[in-house]
Amino acid sequence: MSVLNEIAENLMKGQAPKVKELVQQALDEGIEPATVLGDGLISGMNVIGERFKKNEVYVPEVLIAARAMHAGMDILKPALADAGVESKGKVIVGTVKGDLHDIGKNLVCMMLEGAGFEVVDIGIDCSAEKFVQTAQEKDVTLIGMSALLTTTMPAMKSVIEEIEKLGLKDKIKTMIGGAPVTQNYADEIGADGYAPDAASAVDVAKELLGC
Amino acid sequence: MFTIIAERINMTRKKMRERIWERDSEFVINEVKNQERLGATHIDINAGGDPSKEVEDMIWLTELVSGATELPISFDSANPDALKAGLEICNRPGTIINSITGEKSRIENTLPLVLEYNTNVIALTMDDSGMPPDLDARIKVANDLVALMKENNISLDRVHMDTLVQPVSSNPEQVACTIGGINFIHKNFPEMHTMVGLSNVSYGVPKRIHMNRAFLVLLIQAGLDGAIIDVTSDGMMGALYGTLALIGKDEYCMNYITAAREEKI
Numbered sequence: 072m073s074v075l076n077e078i079a080e081n082l083m084k085g086q087a088p089k090v091k092e093l094v095q096q097a098l099d100e101g102i103e104p105a106t107v108l109g110d111g112l113i114s115g116m117n118v119i120g121e122r123f124k125k126n127e128v129y130v131p132e133v134l135i136a137a138r139a140m141h142a143g144m145d146i147l148k149p150a151l152a153d154a155g156v157e158s159k160g161k162v163i164v165g166t167v168k169g170d171l172h173d174i175g176k177n178l179v180c181m182m183l184e185g186a187g188f189e190v191v192d193i194g195i196d197c198s199a200e201k202f203v204q205t206a207q208e209k210d211v212t213l214i215g216m217s218a219l220l221t222t223t224m225p226a227m228k229s230v231i232e233e234i235e236k237l238g239l240k241d242k243i244k245t246m247i248g249g250a251p252v253t254q255n256y257a258d259e260i261g262a263d264g265y266a267p268d269a270a271s272a273v274d275v276a277k278e279l280l281g282c
Numbered sequence: 283m284f285t286i287i288a289e290r291i292n293m294t295r296k297k298m299r300e301r302i303w304e305r306d307s308e309f310v311i312n313e314v315k316n317q318e319r320l321g322a323t324h325i326d327i328n329a330g331g332d333p334s335k336e337v338e339d340m341i342w343l344t345e346l347v348s349g350a351t352e353l354p355i356s357f358d359s360a361n362p363d364a365l366k367a368g369l370e371i372c373n374r375p376g377t378i379i380n381s382i383t384g385e386k387s388r389i390e391n392t393l394p395l396v397l398e399y400n401t402n403v404i405a406l407t408m409d410d411s412g413m414p415p416d417l418d419a420r421i422k423v424a425n426d427l428v429a430l431m432k433e434n435n436i437s438l439d440r441v442h443m444d445t446l447v448q449p450v451s452s453n454p455e456q457v458a459c460t461i462g463g464i465n466f467i468h469k470n471f472p473e474m475h476t477m478v479g480l481s482n483v484s485y486g487v488p489k490r491i492h493m494n495r496a497f498l499v500l501l502i503q504a505g506l507d508g509a510i511i512d513v514t515s516d517g518m519m520g521a522l523y524g525t526l527a528l529i530g531k532d533e534y535c536m537n538y539i540t541a542a543r544e545e546k547i
Contacts, residue, residue, distance in 0.1 A: 129488055131487070171412055
């Protein structure tokens with residue numbers, strides 16, 4: 072098995088120290104950092120994502136795969152920076168105002184990072200101002216919002232209204248998710264995208280950012 | 283008495299929500315009667331499928347449920363208008379408001395209803411600083427809530443304190459905190475009751491019923507005397523009756539034997 076395949080396999084098994092070792096080995100063998108990222112780490116997280124969508128792997132397994140990804144990235148980040156490799160795009164992710172649920176949001180962050188995006192996790196109970204201000208400060212063009220309560224879903228609309236108010240609707244796209252959220256609701260409030268789970272969120276982000 | 287709040291009439295569940303919006307009375311009545319048959323002491327009603335319809339859905343559900351059983355209701359809402367609408371229709375002895383927290387807005391909205399309608403209340407050990415990160419944080423809010431109840435002359439035996447369940451899949455270190463919180467209350471405020479929303483523990487792992495049942499046993503050992511559960515869940519009531527018998531809360535195992543004889547477990 073090639074070292075890149077080994078990286079993906081070990082990532083999927085959550086073997087963080089092994090992934091770290093193999094990433095170093097891959098770089099030592101002269102493989103391009105971008106290739107180690109894409110064909111090693113991202114490729115492994117991709118499989119985890121597909122399996123998670125199908126309920127073939129469960130939350131803890133996604134967590135340990137993400138941990139292995141981070142371990143690999145510890146080695147890879149400097150090499151990527153040296154080689155001038157940029158992320159696929161920047162995404163802000165947060166749970167809306169009044170809502171403290173974060174597991175799904177955290178999984179979305181992991182899956183987006185696992186797909187090569189740079190993620191700004193603004194946490195839980197985030198006001199519309201926080202979403203939009205952070206987007207402006209960090210020059211981010213995609214906002215992902217999570218809500219787990221029917222009572223906090225309307226806060227998603229507030230964020231979109233804030234974006235419109237500031238005349239930024241063309242510049243900043245939005246995607247939403249969470250157990251009570253639906254495609255219908257996304258259409259109703261003018262969100263640009265909806266995803267039913269963390270792995271699908273990656274597909275939606277790719278589509279919205281055109282990558 | 284172990285308080286068994288049957289959780290199925292909850293509009294955040296897709297199928298239930300759809301049937302309720304179709305006003306399928308027969309479906310709901312069947313759920314009520316089945317949950318009662320299997321040993322529920324309370325029927326939980328959550329009408330929170332769509333916030334703009336919560337009050338009207340609560341009214342419809344309360345009328346239906348209170349007509350289908352004599353059991354008291356647990357009104358599951360953070361919306362005081364919905365709570366009030368339900369309580370106006372049915373406020374029999376043992377009625378529970380689910381829930382209050384240490385958050386300022388929840389106290390403002392819910393405490394007056396507990397007082398006005400003289401109900402029992404489930405109190406969650408969280409406040410405006412968010413989800414408690416550990417046992418100490420839960421204990422702090424528990425103490426604050428006890429003080430609040432005493433200030434308002436609400437006797438502690440009307441209170442069911444819930445020390446907040448987090449999923450073991452994502453927050454495994456919280457499991458011991460929940461259990462520790464229950465044990466703290468059991469030891470320090472023995473006249474007060476305890477409560478958990480059991481199924482939260484198993485979010486994110488397969489075959490959730492095993493995890494739910496195992497958690498129930500651990501909690502009862504720590505002093506739990508109430509739970510919001512799916513009484514229809516395979517083996518759940520068996521584990522409950524068995525554990526209560528094992529800790530000496532079922533003289534001569536009579537409840538256990540009766541439940542077995544009546545094919546409830």
